[in-house]
Amino acid sequence: MGLLENESWDDYINKEVYITHDSGETGFRGTVKDYNEVFVMVEDDEGEQFEVEHSYVFGTWVLEDW
DSSP: OOTTTTTTTGGBSSSSSESSSSSTSSSEEEEEEEEOSEEEEETTTTTOEEEEEGGGEEEEEHHHHH
């Protein structure tokens, strides 16, 4: 995801994001739990946590623009 100029992953902790690898054709919503230089830790609705590359995680505000 391209973070906006004044954003950081800290802004997304415990907030909803959309995870997709194919430009939104498929994906799921999750909540950001943690992050590092390579991955974002996302929790789905069932409580499972996944490490996802930054480029596959989008703020839900992006969905409104599509």
